[in-house]
Amino acid sequence: KNGPSLARVSVFETNKLSSNKLVGYCELDVFDFVVQEPELACKSFDLLDPASSSKVVGSIFLSCAIEDPVETEKRFAKRILSVVDYNEDGQLSFSEFSHLIRAFGNLVAANKKEELFRAADLNGDGVVTIDELAALLALQQEKEPIINNCPVCGEALQISDKLNAMIHMTLCFDEGTGNQKMTGGFLTDRQASYGWMFKLSEWTHLSTYDVGLNTGSSASHIVVIDRKTKRLVEELIDSKIVLSMRAIYQSKIGLRLMDQGAKEILQRLSEKQGKKMNSVESAQKIPNFLEFFKDQINMAEVKYPLQHFKTFNEFFIRELKPGARPIASRNRDDVAVCGADCRLMAFQSVEDSTRFWIKGRKFSIRGLLGKNVNPNAFLDGSLVIFRLAPQDYHRFHVPVSGVIEKFEDVSGSLYTVNPIAVNSKYCNVFTENKRTVAIISTLEFGKVAFVAIGATMVGSINFVRKEGDHVKKGDELGYFSFGGSTVICVFEKYSIRIDEDLLANSGRSLETLVSVGMQLGVSTRT
Template sequence: MSETQAGFDASAKALDTLTNTAENHPDAQITNLHHPANHESSHSWLGKILPASTRDNLETRFHMGNYVIDRQTGEKSFEAMSIYVRLGMHMLYYGSEQEKALHWQKTLELLKNQSEKMGREYDTPESRAHIEPFIKSFDLQDSLVEMVQPDPTKYATFNDFFAREIKESARPIAEPEDEFMTSSPADCRLTAYPTIDLATEYWIKGRGFTLSRLLADPALADLFDGGSIVIARLAPQDYHRWHAPVSGTVESVKDIAGAYYTVNPQAINEPGTLDVFCENKRSVMLLKRSCTGSPVAIIAVGAMLVGTIKYNEGVEVGTNVRRGQCLGAFYYGGSTVIVLYPKGEVVLDEDLVRHSTNDKCETLMRVGWSTGTTP
């Protein structure tokens, strides 16, 4: 067996161990898949599973996390990556180009099985045992007061807690009466580009990314040729519902089957690899914007260990939605919401574009914050 194959198999075994441990609730806090990859007390067990060469590759080939810029303070900080994300990335990108190609199909099948397994597990009453460890892992105690149900013990399952609702007062919408403003669709780490070409130059490096593939509809893609793109990445610790970035009428909703690859920036930014956004499971909503009549596409993209993308009851074709209205929820894992605007529809906020291009860095955002305005 080659060193690459051994590393891949060991990473797969480690991921399987993580998800299997989720079924052994008393041990949930000991080997917690939510902990950052540098959480030595939780992940010393990895040394018993991963060969030394594989551990070294994980450390040198990929960073321990990502830098983000806080929009309110302008400060740049480092966010550690959860261990399950790093294992998934390792399986995707370890070895030569030929070996990667052989591994992608194996990884696709593995992540699909693991995501579906965790979806089932986190829908059981027993999964409530994971709520407190999750809160502690991400220091979410202070944010509980923002939730419609602030008591963690009141949630029926872990997935119920993961997709928890937030009080409207906790996320005020910027200038709600201004129909020409666009806003962030989620609590997220956000990048924004005036054109798709800039997005592929600075951020989306996977081979084969096109709007036609992303939307699975060449005619629809033509409507956004030369347009702007906003990419909102939700980390596991974030409030995991997404909201309308503009007001409008739902014209269509299309679910697209796909994979469960990680949407971490290091996967998106990896040159020449598979294009995660066009490969992953996703749902495309097309809105007709109220103030201009222009189309706006909102793409909810699933990710590693995300089993379900679910729209709120009543959000369907023909529904009128207002900017800031909650549209749906992701159940367990990291996720992404992509918003597409036609050419000339929006002038994106200067600071978001600057962070995305000059700094090549995501901006920490909240639901309802401004992302731009229609000229």
């Protein structure tokens, strides 16, 4: 219920030699569709033109059926049984059963195949039928799963995710049979367009643990969920940049280079790029930047017209028109709001954040805040990470109402804040990067630490408020110069109840695309 419920059905013209062509799509609410009346089981939907959602290019009929889980298990068991049912009699001898267990890639199960065969052969007739195999698989799934690898392609499966494993194996069973008229498992239209080049191992399901990053060092794309539309979207990153980030941040060799001088190179590169983006010539880059992010930057909400910006950096730190970012429950100071246009991760405790997202071995609240800020009020508090990408509005805002007690600058490196680095076990992005800590004192939440973190290409963190200022949630607090960067807010323990959808997405390692002013959570102290 807390995850995405809006599904997109895309129709492609397939092409085995290149990418598939998207010819139309429709969207439907899965929950509404599943619970509809039986007589409405088949429903017509308009197919919309990918280039213009107001243009209808055709129609598609969709139906759904709810199946007894037992029947699903039986049909699935039949497909598995067929892999080693060499004499096609619909049952497995001990020899065939042994081959199947070996194909599952589970050494523990392989070493006790006789025991498993006896457990499966309920009537003791010396063979295992479809029903008996289904019962065994269902039982073992609850106790100790025996399928580690796909018996068709040998791919390692996510043992904890039964549904995703079933999808993977079903697709393997159908490979080359002509039964792949409709294929599920793609997260975005862009992934589906990859066609035959898109590997089975990268097909994921919403219930998987790391759908957002698609598993660390093997990540080839980043998928986030748009909070407004409840749809998954793929973040645009140049493939060469992805490869270089993986080489640096996901390997011991890459991080060893950091220790041998690459940190200084990143620092000099950021300073050089900063000067370049402040030059008059840099304004020529704005049109190409807008073209690349044409679906993600809305010039209609920008305060000044394009010709107003004399340098790229002026455009990068652009202001928005008044009212472009409505503030949730503006008159209620017990409601905290999102402080940036960003991809957000939220955790009720620091322990959760390190379990699901931050993989650096040395991350701690003490390390994040620096040696000159007393961390005691924030230990094991709630953590919210606002990651800004280059295309985002780069001014950050106050998430709570209160008084700014102090600012504290912490020197450091300029690693990238991309999830590929944050998810790396070899570096500690948030505690090693250059950052500024602002402590905000509030009545409703106690103290809140607002940490603005620099990143590669972002050497400049600028605040427009000063110590002692009274601030209202939603007020502008500062901005980052060119690049992408991150803000982390730390709340005192048990002071905030973060919105459930944000916690649920973060629990799946799935960043949520949010805007300034959206509700973040509610105080537990009022």
